Amino acid sequence: MRLMLVGYGNVGKAFRKLLHEKKVNATISAIVTSRGVMFRDAEEFATEKRLTALEALEEVKPDVVVDMSVANYRDGEPSLSLYLRALSQGIHVITTNKSPLALKFQEIMDTAKRHNAKVGFQATVMSGTPSINLARVMPYVQTIRLRGILNGTTNYILTKMYEGLSYEEALKEAQAKGYAEANPELDVNGFDAAAKLAILANVYLKSRVTINDVKFTGIKGVTKEDIERAKRENSKVKLVAYADRNVIKVSPEMIRQGDELYNVDGVNNALQVETDVQKVTIIGPGAGPLNAAYGALSDLSLIINGAELL
Amino acid sequence: MRLMLVGYGNVGKAFRKLLHEKKVNATISAIVTSRGVMFRDAEEFATEKRLTALEALEEVKPDVVVDMSVANYRDGEPSLSLYLRALSQGIHVITTNKSPLALKFQEIMDTAKRHNAKVGFQATVMSGTPSINLARVMPYVQTIRLRGILNGTTNYILTKMYEGLSYEEALKEAQAKGYAEANPELDVNGFDAAAKLAILANVYLKSRVTINDVKFTGIKGVTKEDIERAKRENSKVKLVAYADRNVIKVSPEMIRQGDELYNVDGVNNALQVETDVQKVTIIGPGAGPLNAAYGALSDLSLIINGAELL
Numbered sequence: 001m002r003l004m005l006v007g008y009g010n011v012g013k014a015f016r017k018l019l020h021e022k023k024v025n026a027t028i029s030a031i032v033t034s035r036g037v038m039f040r041d042a043e044e045f046a047t048e049k050r051l052t053a054l055e056a057l058e059e060v061k062p063d064v065v066v067d068m069s070v071a072n073y074r075d076g077e078p079s080l081s082l083y084l085r086a087l088s089q090g091i092h093v094i095t096t097n098k099s100p101l102a103l104k105f106q107e108i109m110d111t112a113k114r115h116n117a118k119v120g121f122q123a124t125v126m127s128g129t130p131s132i133n134l135a136r137v138m139p140y141v142q143t144i145r146l147r148g149i150l151n152g153t154t155n156y157i158l159t160k161m162y163e164g165l166s167y168e169e170a171l172k173e174a175q176a177k178g179y180a181e182a183n184p185e186l187d188v189n190g191f192d193a194a195a196k197l198a199i200l201a202n203v204y205l206k207s208r209v210t211i212n213d214v215k216f217t218g219i220k221g222v223t224k225e226d227i228e229r230a231k232r233e234n235s236k237v238k239l240v241a242y243a244d245r246n247v248i249k250v251s252p253e254m255i256r257q258g259d260e261l262y263n264v265d266g267v268n269n270a271l272q273v274e275t276d277v278q279k280v281t282i283i284g285p286g287a288g289p290l291n292a293a294y295g296a297l298s299d300l301s302l303i304i305n306g307a308e309l310l
Numbered sequence: 311m312r313l314m315l316v317g318y319g320n321v322g323k324a325f326r327k328l329l330h331e332k333k334v335n336a337t338i339s340a341i342v343t344s345r346g347v348m349f350r351d352a353e354e355f356a357t358e359k360r361l362t363a364l365e366a367l368e369e370v371k372p373d374v375v376v377d378m379s380v381a382n383y384r385d386g387e388p389s390l391s392l393y394l395r396a397l398s399q400g401i402h403v404i405t406t407n408k409s410p411l412a413l414k415f416q417e418i419m420d421t422a423k424r425h426n427a428k429v430g431f432q433a434t435v436m437s438g439t440p441s442i443n444l445a446r447v448m449p450y451v452q453t454i455r456l457r458g459i460l461n462g463t464t465n466y467i468l469t470k471m472y473e474g475l476s477y478e479e480a481l482k483e484a485q486a487k488g489y490a491e492a493n494p495e496l497d498v499n500g501f502d503a504a505a506k507l508a509i510l511a512n513v514y515l516k517s518r519v520t521i522n523d524v525k526f527t528g529i530k531g532v533t534k535e536d537i538e539r540a541k542r543e544n545s546k547v548k549l550v551a552y553a554d555r556n557v558i559k560v561s562p563e564m565i566r567q568g569d570e571l572y573n574v575d576g577v578n579n580a581l582q583v584e585t586d587v588q589k590v591t592i593i594g595p596g597a598g599p600l601n602a603a604y605g606a607l608s609d610l611s612l613i614i615n616g617a618e619l620l
Contacts, residue, residue, distance in 0.1 A: 022450040122447075129590050130447040137432075137443035139611035140332040141604075260593055263570055277604045280439055283570055284590040294451075294587045301449035305618055 001026040001304060004062035006053045006082065007069030008033050008045050011096055011123075014293035015068060016043070019300075026300060030060045053082050057091070064303065066296055067095040073186075073195070073211065076100035083108055087117045094299045096292045098124035102195035102211040105202040109309065118309050120299025125150065125196040128294035129284030131271045133302065135203050135310060141275035143204040145244040150196040152267035152286040153180045153187035154219045154239045158252075159265045161227050162236055167220070179267055179287070190216035190239060190250040197241040201248055203310055204273060209248055216250040230254050236262060311336040311614060314372035316363045316392065317379030318343050318355050321406055321433075324603035325378060326353070329610075336610060340370045363392050367401070374613065376606055377405040383496075383505070383521065386410035393418055397427045404609045406602045408434035412505035412521040415512040419619065428619050430609025435460065435506040438604035439594030441581045443612065445513050445620060451585035453514040455554040460506040462577035462596040463490045463497035464529045464549045468562075469575045471537050472546055477530070489577055489597070500526035500549065500560040507551040511558055513620055514583060519558055526560040540564050546572060 005012055008031050019026060028041035036047035037056040049059075057065065065086045067079050080100040083093045088111055095101070100108060101121055112119050125131045131148075149155050156179045160170035171188070174180035186192050194214035201207040219239055230237050235254040238261060242249055255261050260281045264270040269286025272279060285291050315322055318341050329336060338351035346357035347366040367375065375396045377389050390410040393403045398421055405411070410418060411431055422429045435441045441458075459465050466489045470480035481498070484490035496502050504524035511517040529549055540547050545564040548571060552559055565571050570591045574580040579596030582589060595601050 018450075024450065128588050130444065133447035134440065134444075137440040137446055137608060137612070139608055140328075140334065258573055258575070260573055263568055263573055265568070278438055278595050278601055280592065280594040282590065282592050285588050291588055298447060298449055302447070306616060308615055 001063045001300070002029040003027065003064050003066050004029055004056065004060045005031045006065060006067045006079070007097070009068070010289035011292045012068040013043070014289040015066065015296055016041070018290070018293050018297050022297065024297065024300065025304060026064070029062050030056055032056045053078060054085060057082065057086055062091060064092040064094060064300065066300075067093065067097050068296070069097055071097050071099035073099050073102070073191070076103045080104055083119075084111050087111045087119070088115050090115045090117050092118040092120070092303050094120035094296050094303070096123035096296050098195050098199060102198045105199060105210070106208050112309055118303050118307065120296065120303055121199065122299050123292045123295025125199055126269045126271065126284060126286045127288060127291035128298065129269065129282060129286065129291070130298070131200065131282060132203055132310065133298060134271075134273070134280070134282055136302070136307065138273065138275065138280070141277050144274045144276065146197070146200055146204055146242070146271065146273060147261070148200075148241045148271040149238055149261055149264050149269050150241045150271070150286065151187055151193040151239060152269060153184060154193070155264070155269065155286075156180075156267050157188070158219060158222070158237055158239065161222070161224065162231070166224060167222065188220055189218035193239060193241050193250045197243055197248060197250060200271070201243045205243060205245060207243070207245070207248070214248050214250060217252065219252055222252050238264070311373045311610070312339040313337065313374050313376050314339060314366065314370045315341045316375060316377045316389070317407070319378070320599035321602045322378040323353075324599040325376065325606055326351070328600070328603050328607050332607065334607065334610065335614060336374070339372050340366055342366045363388060364395060367392065367396055372401060374402040374404060374610065376610075377403065377407050378606070379407055381407050381409035383409050383412070383501075386413045390414055393429075394421050397421045397429070398425050400425045400427050402428040402430070402613050404430035404606050404613070406433035406606050408505050408509060412508045415509065415520070416518050422619055428613050428617065430606065430613055431509065432609050433602045433605025435509055436579045436581065436594060436596045437598060437601035438608065439579065439592060439596065439601070440608070441510065441592060442513055442620065443608060444581075444583070444590070444592055446612070446617065448583065448585065448590070451587050453583060453585050455584045456507070456510055456514055456552070456581065457571070457584070458510075458551045458581040459548055459571055459574050459579050460551045460581070460596065461497055461503040461549060462579060463494060464500075464503070465575070465579065465596075466490075466577050467498070468529060468532070468547055468549065471532070471534070472541070476534060477532065498530055499528035503549060503551050503560045507553055507558060507560060510581070511553045515553060515555060517553070517555070517558070524558050524560060527562065529562055532562050548574070
């Protein structure tokens with residue numbers, strides 16, 4: 001498989017490293033960044049030609065586009081157009097960038113289906129922890145509801161608040177440790193979890209929803225008093241993502257001791273899938289360059305082995 | 311796909327029901343029990359010819375043998391011979407019976423590989439909860455250690471003991487609810503969990519082990535005092551299965567509040583897979599006819615879709 005990498009930040013570099021370490025049967029034919037394209041596999045990026053990813057696609061004609069660029073929730077561009085162009089040529093797409101899928105899931109999947117191309121997007125939800133790809137090993141079920149902790153930044157902050165820190169102190173610590181960005185707005189207001197929930201709802205509930213359909217509240221309103229009250233009631237406050245056939249929302253909730261989500265602390269994330277057969281919970285790291293890169297790599301393996309479109 | 315079902319108890323009946331309800335692209339060509347074979351798909355079994363499963367295999371020539379017969383830990387027979395014969399003819403095998411795999415994992419897989427046949431065995435560990443098949447969506451990793459709660463009967467008994475019951479009272483309640491058999495020996499002495507752990511170690515650690523390599527201690531020695539002491543230390547006693555490259559054992563352990571396994575109660579089971587990339591925990595029901603049948607059905611789906619041999 002010949003890959004074209006788009007975006008070459010921490011995740012892109014971790015992906016390249018993993019690809020070599022794990023001796024995956026694939027080669028990097030080109031790397032594209034905002035500075036242009038490099039038509040070879042090298043650790044250090046150097047512009048060889050000033051092209052956009054869309055232009056590079058035509059020159060490189062890869063088997064798989066691996067998008068590790070930054071999310072753009074306004075319109076999903078330039079990734080969205082890149083995916084549609086690639087898929088319509090039968091080129092597979094793997095992405096760690098959730099904005100195109102959170103906005104245009106159905107259009108992307110329909111295009112893929114029409115041209116017999118695959119879309120791998122494990123890394124868009126819970127990074128390398130099989131949240132999306134778990135669906136591949138749970139066939140034939142009808143999902144009744146989804147419930148999860150999908151954002152590592154807010155879960156870390158809430159964990160630290162449970163340990164006694166104020167919201168501001170916890171946020172600062174999260175930023176110092178690299179778990180929160182300098183501008184943490186999209187994490188703390190619940191938007192990031194909402195984008196992930198929209199993707200999950202499309203996969204598991206077959207809901208044709210976008211990020212715009214998700215009601216979300218973040219954790220900025222959570223006070224020390226809320227945390228203390230929860231503690232007295234043997235509970236913790238968690239930012240819970242919930243979806244069924246009628247409801248799709250993200251909001252802070254009291255999680256009681258005894259609940260499988262109660263001990264999901266720090267940057268760990270979790271997803272519960274309740275189906276007509278059983279309720280399954282998966283817990284694992286929800287962020288990190290290595291984890292996101294691994295999510296993309298596991299998609300690549302599935303594509304190499306001829307997995308079905310989800 | 312033409313299926314030959316072997317064993318037609320609660321699991322076999324649940325499997326047949328699911329197969330029809332879910333409109334799976336497969337037909338039951340024969341059902342074999344200790345009473346003989348029936349060469350058609352019907353809810354009620356009626357002997358049409360007195361044949362063993364091995365004899366029926368030659369007459370039916372199915373695409374897939376689905377073994378739902380009872381475990382025989384002495385030598386895995388008659389299932390073991392049936393698998394080897396079927397696989398050597400390129401016939402796939404799906405099983406909910408863990409004894410052949412706990413005894414002869416390597417021989418079965420080698421035979422399958424040589425003849426390009428598949429073995430589906432999700433239901434042998436944690437029933438329909440993807441414990442085995444989770445490995446399919448976590449490729450390229452190196453597993454460092456496995457840790458889990460793999461037996462529903464003992465977990466139910468320990469949960470009830472935590473709530474104040476004695477071992478005898480808890481066992482009686484488990485039997486009344488159908489969670490423990492009249493002879494619960496293989497559950498309470500740790501053997502069942504050990505057999506499952508042997509299978510998991512082969513899959514994840516590539517250890518060439520059998521049930522005979524697992525050191526196991528059951529829960530019969532766990533006293534009310536042990537439970538109370540654990541409680542005082544913010545812990546619960548759980549029957550923990552553990553394996554790494556050097557150790558493979560099942561024993562009662564204190565699990566501290568905060569551990570992902572702490573809230574795995576009742577008949578729920580859990581598996582933690584710690585790899586060079588991440589630690590993932592999956593939690594779900596570990597037993598029940600519908601759940602075991604679903605595990606087999608999910609294997610069938612993977613075989614229909616051309617999944618690789620694990």
